[in-house]
Amino acid sequence: MVSQKALQHAEKCRFCWMCRHLCPVQHQTGKELNTPRAKGLLLSMVSKKSAEFDRDMAQAMYECMLCDACVNDCCTGYQPPLFIREARTEAVVNELAPEAVMQLIENVETSGNIYGTVKPSFAREGTDVLVYIGEVAACKVSGMAKALLNILEKTGIRAKVLDNEPASGAMLADLMGYVEEVTQQASACADAINAAKLPTVVVLDSYDAEIMKQRYAEWGCEIKAEVVTATAYVAKLLEEGKLAPKSKKRGSGVCHDDDRLARSFYEFAPVRAMAKAAGFDLAEMFNRERLAKSCGSAVALGYMPEITIKVAGGRWQDMIRTDAKAMLVANPQAYLCLSQCVPAEKELVDLFTALDESL
Amino acid sequence: MIKRILVCVKLVPTATSVEMDGQFRLKRDGTSLQLNIADVSALEAALRLKAATPDAEVVVLSMGPAKTSQTLQELYALGADRVILLSDPALAGADSFATAKALVAAIRCLGDFDCLLCGRRAIDAETGQIPGQLAAALGIPAVTNVQQLTARDNGFLCQRRLENGTAQLEIAAPCLLSVCEYTYPLRLPGIMGKRRARDKQVEVLTAVAVGLSAEECGLRGSKTKVIRVDTRAPGLRKCRYCETDVLAEKIREVQL
Numbered sequence: 356m357v358s359q360k361a362l363q364h365a366e367k368c369r370f371c372w373m374c375r376h377l378c379p380v381q382h383q384t385g386k387e388l389n390t391p392r393a394k395g396l397l398l399s400m401v402s403k404k405s406a407e408f409d410r411d412m413a414q415a416m417y418e419c420m421l422c423d424a425c426v427n428d429c430c431t432g433y434q435p436p437l438f439i440r441e442a443r444t445e446a447v448v449n450e451l452a453p454e455a456v457m458q459l460i461e462n463v464e465t466s467g468n469i470y471g472t473v474k475p476s477f478a479r480e481g482t483d484v485l486v487y488i489g490e491v492a493a494c495k496v497s498g499m500a501k502a503l504l505n506i507l508e509k510t511g512i513r514a515k516v517l518d519n520e521p522a523s524g525a526m527l528a529d530l531m532g533y534v535e536e537v538t539q540q541a542s543a544c545a546d547a548i549n550a551a552k553l554p555t556v557v558v559l560d561s562y563d564a565e566i567m568k569q570r571y572a573e574w575g576c577e578i579k580a581e582v583v584t585a586t587a588y589v590a591k592l593l594e595e596g597k598l599a600p601k602s603k604k605r606g607s608g609v610c611h612d613d614d615r616l617a618r619s620f621y622e623f624a625p626v627r628a629m630a631k632a633a634g635f636d637l638a639e640m641f642n643r644e645r646l647a648k649s650c651g652s653a654v655a656l657g658y659m660p661e662i663t664i665k666v667a668g669g670r671w672q673d674m675i676r677t678d679a680k681a682m683l684v685a686n687p688q689a690y691l692c693l694s695q696c697v698p699a700e701k702e703l704v705d706l707f708t709a710l711d712e713s714l
Numbered sequence: 715m716i717k718r719i720l721v722c723v724k725l726v727p728t729a730t731s732v733e734m735d736g737q738f739r740l741k742r743d744g745t746s747l748q749l750n751i752a753d754v755s756a757l758e759a760a761l762r763l764k765a766a767t768p769d770a771e772v773v774v775l776s777m778g779p780a781k782t783s784q785t786l787q788e789l790y791a792l793g794a795d796r797v798i799l800l801s802d803p804a805l806a807g808a809d810s811f812a813t814a815k816a817l818v819a820a821i822r823c824l825g826d827f828d829c830l831l832c833g834r835r836a837i838d839a840e841t842g843q844i845p846g847q848l849a850a851a852l853g854i855p856a857v858t859n860v861q862q863l864t865a866r867d868n869g870f871l872c873q874r875r876l877e878n879g880t881a882q883l884e885i886a887a888p889c890l891l892s893v894c895e896y897t898y899p900l901r902l903p904g905i906m907g908k909r910r911a912r913d914k915q916v917e918v919l920t921a922v923a924v925g926l927s928a929e930e931c932g933l934r935g936s937k938t939k940v941i942r943v944d945t946r947a948p949g950l951r952k953c954r955y956c957e958t959d960v961l962a963e964k965i966r967e968v969q970l
């Protein structure tokens with residue numbers, strides 16, 4: 356049902372149970388099925404023909420944020436997202452995926468984004484860099500996108516944003532795995548970016564940056580420009596003294612390292628540099644950097660809002676254990692999930708907006 | 715127009731070390747297998763030709779043990795129209811001559827093709843002889859070591875990899891092209907492709923079905939025999955890398 360490589364990962368588990376303590380979905384649902392090792396065990400049973408891949412099993416494969424926390428910590432090199440993505444492909448192929456997932460896929464097919472709406476355009480002409488906004492920021496967290504563009508403008512950087520910006524494939528890949536339909540989106544996206552003929556593409560959403568930087572080349576649709584996360588790009592502007600934030604104290608905050616920055620890019624310093632420049636005194640959560648806990652993803656919020664909001668709540672619990680007042684976020688998906696359940700007397704801060712306001 | 719394309723593929727062990735039996739044959743049981751890396755390029759080239767030509771047909775042919783049919787079945791999801799496995803215990807242990815002979819017998823059963831694509835070599839045996847042997851036996855022209863392929867009206871324009879660069883060659887169909895590894899990354903299967911593939915089965919041919927006698931098969935039909943295999947003992951090479959100043963010192967020592 357899944358590839359030999361995926362099955363090898365599914366069967367690597369040595370039952371130490373460490374991953375039980377770090378899976379954010381398992382934490383919040385308490386379901387044994389939601390431990391990474393249980394998902395591997397299910398697929399192993401299917402491959403040995405002692406169980407059928409049915410709707411319940413498909414549901415279990417979707418109760419995962421693909422956050423990679425289990426990959427980061429498992430001593431066997433076990434990679435649940437690898438087989439979970441393949442199992443999702445099987446679920447879609449065999450029409451066993453949850454209805455809400457199929458609805459999101461249909462939205463992507465009809466409108467190009469998971470929301471099934473016309474994506475607001477941020478199109479502008481510019482000759483220095485191309486900014487890739489992404490569908491979550493464009494449709495749901497537009498303030499973050501506007502703030503990034505403002506910051507660049509204040510630095511004198513002429514940023515171009517594509518009209519009808521194509522989807523990167525990141526959303527579809529989370530919904531149905533790495534399949535041809537995803538590579539078709541990737542290919543169209545790479546073509547559009549390459550046609551802009553700019554040396555750098557600044558990507559606001561790290562989920563988009565991850566697929567562009569780590570998948571496109573192997574699919575034969577390489578982006579010719581240098582792909583840079585928006586956080587790294589802005590932090591470099593700060594480092595080079597091209598941005599001059601006014602010194603205004605904004606109180607204490609903790610930076611949330613989003614799943615992709617934390618475990619695909621190991622990128623931690625830029626977000627903190629932005630937070631300091633925006634006037635925050637930094638505190639830290641125990642679960643930070645590579646050990647950061649997921650707060651959910653936009654796709655998961657779309658097909659399983661209840662669980663995702665619980666997972667976001669779990670992240671707020673991490674923050675509450677510190678003395679900080681604000682959760683500082685520089686990723687639109689993380690912002691969207693955390694914004695669903697902001698605790699009383701705590702503040703959710705979009706770091707791009709905070710920095711823009713301080714300039 | 716290129717309408718019928720045959721791709722020959724081999725499944726090779728994924729492991730970095732494999733054992734041999736008493737007759738110096740790779741023990742393939744118990745090892746996981748994957749498409750040979752150069753064959754990946756050949757298959758993708760065929761699928762691209764198919765996509766560019768309405769009604770084109772891609773037939774995949776492989777020779778190997780019966781257990782490979784599960785992996786070969788996945789090729790339907792990529793867009794192969796027919797997947798054929800030539801599998802018979804009598805074929806085991808074939809050298810490149812006997813392998814080519816068996817493949818040619820199977821190809822003749824499958825009808826005429828405009829183009830035959832294969833990888834330039836398999837990473838397990840590394841002879842690189844099969845493409846040339848197939849072309850010679852079928853009596854068709856061949857370009858080996860292709861690293862770029864463009865379909866023309868009745869043939870192809872090929873970029874051929876050479877020792878000191880490349881050469882552009884035109885070849886008329888029907889022909890054989892052997893493709894270099896890393897030329898074309900293999901597409902991923904799509905949802906629709908996977909759905910279509912669910913009901914398709916790999917067609918299995920036996921040696922008898924393609925008209926081969928026992929004398930022509932496997933070890934008996936082979937022209938070569940492996941009589942000894944040596945492994946290189948580590949540590950025999952004495953060369954080492956060093957900085958230029960250390961190198962200059964060594965050169966001075968040698969001159970002395």
Ligand code: SF4
Nearest residue numbers: 368369371372374429
């Ligand atoms: S941490 Fe790894 S080995 Fe331990 S139970 Fe989880 S998957 Fe298995």
Ligand code: SF4
Nearest residue numbers: 378419420422423425
């Ligand atoms: S990827 Fe994240 S959510 Fe999914 S099983 Fe692993 S730890 Fe849990």
